Amino acid sequence: MPSPNPDALQFLETRRSRPAKTLSGPVPDRDTLRGLLTIAGRCPDHGKLEPWRFLVLEKDALQRLSETLPAKGADLGIDIGKVEKAVLEYSQSELAVVVVASPKPSDKVPEIEQTLSAGAACLQLLNACLAAGWGANWLTGWASHDRDWRERNLGLMPHEWIAGVIHIGTETIAPPERPRPNIDAITEWIEA
Numbered sequence: 001m002p003s004p005n006p007d008a009l010q011f012l013e014t015r016r017s018r019p020a021k022t023l024s025g026p027v028p029d030r031d032t033l034r035g036l037l038t039i040a041g042r043c044p045d046h047g048k049l050e051p052w053r054f055l056v057l058e059k060d061a062l063q064r065l066s067e068t069l070p071a072k073g074a075d076l077g078i079d080i081g082k083v084e085k086a087v088l089e090y091s092q093s094e095l096a097v098v099v100v101a102s103p104k105p106s107d108k109v110p111e112i113e114q115t116l117s118a119g120a121a122c123l124q125l126l127n128a129c130l131a132a133g134w135g136a137n138w139l140t141g142w143a144s145h146d147r148d149w150r151e152r153n154l155g156l157m158p159h160e161w162i163a164g165v166i167h168i169g170t171e172t173i174a175p176p177e178r179p180r181p182n183i184d185a186i187t188e189w190i191e192a
Helices: 006-014 030-040 059-076 080-091 111-131 147-154
Strands: 052-058 095-101 135-139 161-171
Touching (some): 006 111, 030 052, 030 111, 052 059, 059 095, 059 147, 095 111, 111 135, 111 161, 147 161
Antiparallel strands (some): 052 095, 095 161, 135 161
């Protein structure tokens, strides 16, 4: 018979991301964040390839990145409203961790499994932050999908991409609950 962890189950049943725009300081210090990143690194990783890495963006780095967005958005023909939203997302954030998908050559582990591992690292970091009492939100956005912007501003290699930008801070308001999936509508039981 399994030995359940009721506290962990309760957390997972009720976990809720906090909108990045509602987060403020204080943020975790480096030692605290290092512990949260260590938890994130315990995600599923077939072949122990570590097909991801972390970039910690502190306030000044986030401000610098926000200043690159208007020109890049104009170059790409991005709607001005989306550009302004991205600028605020970066400029108002106090701390964010970029989870960089960094697939490794492997005959045993296909790239899709490495991609899923990078996503698992994002969720593991998000949940670690929330379980530790911090507000956190997993975002990406149009700029993170632009290879030139990633390489020029974050130093990513050509084979790397952004799996997620996890904004971390102190929750200023509790978010309302939102509708959740109807599990019966998306679940099929196969008996034989």
